[in-house]
Amino acid sequence: MVSAGIGAVTPNGNTGEFYSLSDAELNRVVALTVESAGGATVIAGVGHDAARAARLATEAAGLGAHAVMVHQPVHPYQSQQGWVDYHRTVAEAVPGLGVVCYLRSPLITAKALKDLTGACPNVVGVKYAVPDPVRFAEMAAEVPEVTWVCGLAESWAPFYWPGGARGYTSGLVVILPELSLRLLDRLQAGDTGGAMELWRLLKPIEDLRARHGNGNNVSVLKEALAQLGVCRRDVRPPISPLPDSERDEVTAVLRSLRLPVGAA
Amino acid sequence: MVSAGIGAVTPNGNTGEFYSLSDAELNRVVALTVESAGGATVIAGVGHDAARAARLATEAAGLGAHAVMVHQPVHPYQSQQGWVDYHRTVAEAVPGLGVVCYLRSPLITAKALKDLTGACPNVVGVKYAVPDPVRFAEMAAEVPEVTWVCGLAESWAPFYWPGGARGYTSGLVVILPELSLRLLDRLQAGDTGGAMELWRLLKPIEDLRARHGNGNNVSVLKEALAQLGVCRRDVRPPISPLPDSERDEVTAVLRSLRLPVGAA
Numbered sequence: 001m002v003s004a005g006i007g008a009v010t011p012n013g014n015t016g017e018f019y020s021l022s023d024a025e026l027n028r029v030v031a032l033t034v035e036s037a038g039g040a041t042v043i044a045g046v047g048h049d050a051a052r053a054a055r056l057a058t059e060a061a062g063l064g065a066h067a068v069m070v071h072q073p074v075h076p077y078q079s080q081q082g083w084v085d086y087h088r089t090v091a092e093a094v095p096g097l098g099v100v101c102y103l104r105s106p107l108i109t110a111k112a113l114k115d116l117t118g119a120c121p122n123v124v125g126v127k128y129a130v131p132d133p134v135r136f137a138e139m140a141a142e143v144p145e146v147t148w149v150c151g152l153a154e155s156w157a158p159f160y161w162p163g164g165a166r167g168y169t170s171g172l173v174v175i176l177p178e179l180s181l182r183l184l185d186r187l188q189a190g191d192t193g194g195a196m197e198l199w200r201l202l203k204p205i206e207d208l209r210a211r212h213g214n215g216n217n218v219s220v221l222k223e224a225l226a227q228l229g230v231c232r233r234d235v236r237p238p239i240s241p242l243p244d245s246e247r248d249e250v251t252a253v254l255r256s257l258r259l260p261v262g263a264a
Numbered sequence: 265m266v267s268a269g270i271g272a273v274t275p276n277g278n279t280g281e282f283y284s285l286s287d288a289e290l291n292r293v294v295a296l297t298v299e300s301a302g303g304a305t306v307i308a309g310v311g312h313d314a315a316r317a318a319r320l321a322t323e324a325a326g327l328g329a330h331a332v333m334v335h336q337p338v339h340p341y342q343s344q345q346g347w348v349d350y351h352r353t354v355a356e357a358v359p360g361l362g363v364v365c366y367l368r369s370p371l372i373t374a375k376a377l378k379d380l381t382g383a384c385p386n387v388v389g390v391k392y393a394v395p396d397p398v399r400f401a402e403m404a405a406e407v408p409e410v411t412w413v414c415g416l417a418e419s420w421a422p423f424y425w426p427g428g429a430r431g432y433t434s435g436l437v438v439i440l441p442e443l444s445l446r447l448l449d450r451l452q453a454g455d456t457g458g459a460m461e462l463w464r465l466l467k468p469i470e471d472l473r474a475r476h477g478n479g480n481n482v483s484v485l486k487e488a489l490a491q492l493g494v495c496r497r498d499v500r501p502p503i504s505p506l507p508d509s510e511r512d513e514v515t516a517v518l519r520s521l522r523l524p525v526g527a528a
Contacts, residue, residue: 014340014341017339019312019313019337019338019339019340020313020314020339021313022313022315022316048283048312049283049284049285049286049500050284050500050501050502051286052286073283073501073502074283074338075281075283075284075502075503076278076283076478076481077278077477077478077479077480077481077482077502077503078479078502078503079476079479079480079483079502079503079504080476080479080504081504082479082499082500082501082502082503082504083501083502084501085501085502085504086501086502089501105477107476107477107479212343212344212371213341213369213371214340214341215341215342215343215344215346215371216341216343217340217341218341219343235346236313236314236346237314237337237346237347237348237349237350237353238314238337238339238341238342238343238346238347238349238350239339239341239342239343239346240343240344240345240346240349
């Protein structure tokens with residue numbers, strides 16, 4: 001990914017099965033990423049209860065991460081003030097690091113976000129993952145002091161771009177960094193037609209990931225990496241490796257993209 | 265609660281802010297509950313990644329809990345097989361304890377549940393929290409070997425009852441055990457009219473809890489407990505204590521139910 005030109009990497013994001021790793025494993029992933037990131041910015045995912053999130057952030061800082069991405073709180077309920085306080089706890093634990101909030105709830109308002117950025121100048125970005133480009137555009141306009149990132153990956157990036165997205169998260173990037181970077185290039189150039197051409201190219205594999213209520217999200221990528229000879233296809237419960245029929249679909253998609261599928 | 269006649273208590277459920285507690289705190293809550301539960305069944309909430317959930321279950325068993333309730337996995341994605349494997353990991357760690365699954369995703373099928381009960385005879389109950397009584401009735405009919413519990417508390421209990429609910433979860437029970445037990449009694453007696461009369465009585469406080477996308481869910485109960493002189497109103501981020509205006513609404517509801525509101 002870094003050789004291909006990716007400028008920012010996120011160890012311990014959803015694709016990295018954040019929620020299935022122990023603290024020791026999470027820290028090992030950060031350390032290995034810092035070691036291999038070259039010049040890329042390392043944005044370590046942190047989360048769980050506020051105290052654990054703050055501790056993970058401090059440990060990531062010690063391991064050389066440049067920033068942290070705070071996963072949406074796992075708590076089933078949240079309030080505006082509670083959301084602000086949660087993120088403050090993390091941001092204040094690592095004043096020297098950039099902090100990116102991962103917003104998945106439409107209940108969190110621009111006001112809450114402004115309260116947070118007012119209190120914590122190191123909150124520099126938002127990964128916005130509510131599937132609503134209108135709301136995204138409104139939020140981005142109201143809080144221009146942070147960088148807005150489409151948190152729903154390539155599938156949604158072209159539709160968040162007009163509202164102020166300046167980047168997007170990606171799982172696909174672990175198998176197809178060049179394709180993802182070409183999409184970014186077209187979006188930055190304002191070439192919507194060119195962007196949509198690439199969008200159509202990557203849509204089949206993103207659709208396969210979205211299947212079964214996103215149950216395939218990570219497993220498709222691990223399967224692809226296994227077929228490309230990069231790593232094992234194993235994932236941990238509550239997700240599972242793909243059945244044979246879907247493995248064949250991954251093979252077909254990779255072949256259509258002319259990727260060197262081996263015997264895995 | 266136990267003096268009032270509650271037969272089963274769940275330390276480390278959502279009302280207990282499960283997701284905001286450390287393992288040491290979770291275990292202390294189980295120990296204190298076992299100590300004060302008298303003859304009531306203690307069903308300890310466990311969760312997070314599979315390994316941590318299994319470890320918490322083992323520790324709860326060691327502390328004297330009779331059963332565990334497995335919170336829905338926090339992982340943003342799950343597959344049928346992954347869901348089965350996750351719960352198997354926990355159930356097999358405590359073969360001598362009853363296991364209750366907490367189902368919040370409509371994607372988990374009766375087949376997955378049957379695979380689990382087939383493999384793990386100690387899976388004895390389901391807390392079903394998908395707001396869909398039709399689906400609840402279908403699932404309950406397809407997997408009759410477990411006890412089905414309405415996981416959406418008193419508000420939904422009367423509507424899950426015809427489909428096979430034999431109990432319901434409750435947060436309200438921490439302040440109004442008698443009212444909740446009267447509802448149970450009416451439901452067990454098949455007295456729908458009587459049940460709905462009680463339902464209308466408890467609806468205002470449940471509505472207040474549901475406000476702000478359920479952001480008030482726990483805070484209203486803590487506020488009520490504080491006003492009743494039982495404990496402090498503190499909650500941890502990402503939730504927050506109620507603002508003054510809503511504190512007054514809690515006072516009004518408690519007064520209408522003739523509960524002894526003190527100066528808190």
